[in-house]
Amino acid sequence: MEDWLLQPPRGMNDWTPDKYYSLITVASRLSKVAESFGYSAIETPALEHFEVLKAKAGEDVINEIYYLKDKAGRELGLRFDMTVPVARVLSYRRDFPRPIRLYYVSKVWRYDEPQFGRFREFYQFGVEHVGSPTVQSDAEVLALAVKSLELVNLPQLTVKVSDRRIMDQLLSKININTAREPVLRVLDKRGKVTDDELIKLLIKEGIDKARAESLVAIASTRVPIVDSVRELRELGVGDNLINYVESLANALTDYGVANRVYLDLSIVRGLDYYTGFVFELYTDKIKLAVGGGGRYDELLKVYSGEDVPAVGFAIGIERVMLALGEGQGSIPPVDYYIYPMEGSCYGMAVRIAEKLREGGLRVIVDVGKPSLRSALEYAARIKARKFIIIGRREIERSVVRVRDLETWSEEDIPLSKILK
């Protein structure tokens, strides 16, 4: 078969054991934190009705959906995140007691151009916290995100927080009432381009120079969340929002994560559906955000017709792994490799193996490597710990020969002891 057919489809990865165990290790550590917060795991089909996916996605995202028709002509698509499937599930399972706390480690797909840290098929760890509008739920979700990344030792983790309501208020204050989305998009570029260019871009959006300058000043706000109240007051943000941020900061302090969190009004994210606070998670190790989230109180309404407040986040597991480097987990070693010298000893080998497996050990019985020598070589290469030789000589004496592949020592162990 042609070479290129042997590679996985573009933007996708073969998770061979040598790499897959790192993924499993990272994913299970992240999940552990969600579990400790009382969140339960959920999984849904990879395929959704295209109509369902389309309802949330903006123009850009729709073009990234893997679309297909099944044999009956149904229009389907691969999910591009887990928020949509979860929202769909909750719209017909109204019986779940609220707030509902869910987490997932799932594959999602986006037909995008692959790049460093960007894949067409990738894993997301995330949570959805549905049914509560409070600042406490915002703080809980953000703290959970931070703590899960702390548990995998993500270096130099920082969080940038902003709030859609604050930006709305500040934009109104300087009389920018139209074309807010393009303006926010421009502000989101802050840090990537110079402030002067930013101002030029804003002027291009029809903002006059004075207001463009004050917008850039607003977007330049970047202070530790615990110091943000004074800053917001200076900007003239209303009391209710200042109280909100203060409560958020206090809660994050209680969680012990406030030192990582900054108020950064330049971050915007998912303009389509975020309604309140938003955040992005960063490490110095890679340029890309490893995750992000926020509050989307109007999203569930699309599916259920009912207003349901919700907050959540998603973390790109491959990106976390890029930041952590190689070797987060490894293939568990085989404890015993059992080699019957001849066919007549095979039955005994299997019986011994079964006994050891009952004790929770990983055991391989040789299936016919031609020689003891090559079996030994094979066992050493797969990093088995111990090698059991069982032949006529051993059976006559009711023992097995156990060779320790790490220390190179060898001893006879009575069968009675092994089978006990």
Add this chain to the structure above:
RNA sequence: GCCCCGGUAGUGUAGCCUGGUACAACACGCGGGCCUGUGGAGCCCGUAACCCGGGUUCAAAUCCCGGCCGGGGCCCCA
């Protein structure tokens, strides 16, 4: 949608700039042997590649064009 880089045995690389000295080198892997109940080491032998198509040239892995495939940047995102 725009831009940049790359494609050599199963894997990872060298060679390409400066065309011929190369039946393309090295490492790992794989097969065999020394050695059919134990050195997992060592040595020996073998295995197998210039992405596809066209062009330039006496001569192309090497230079040029096109295609296919891959990686990365902008944008956006996880």
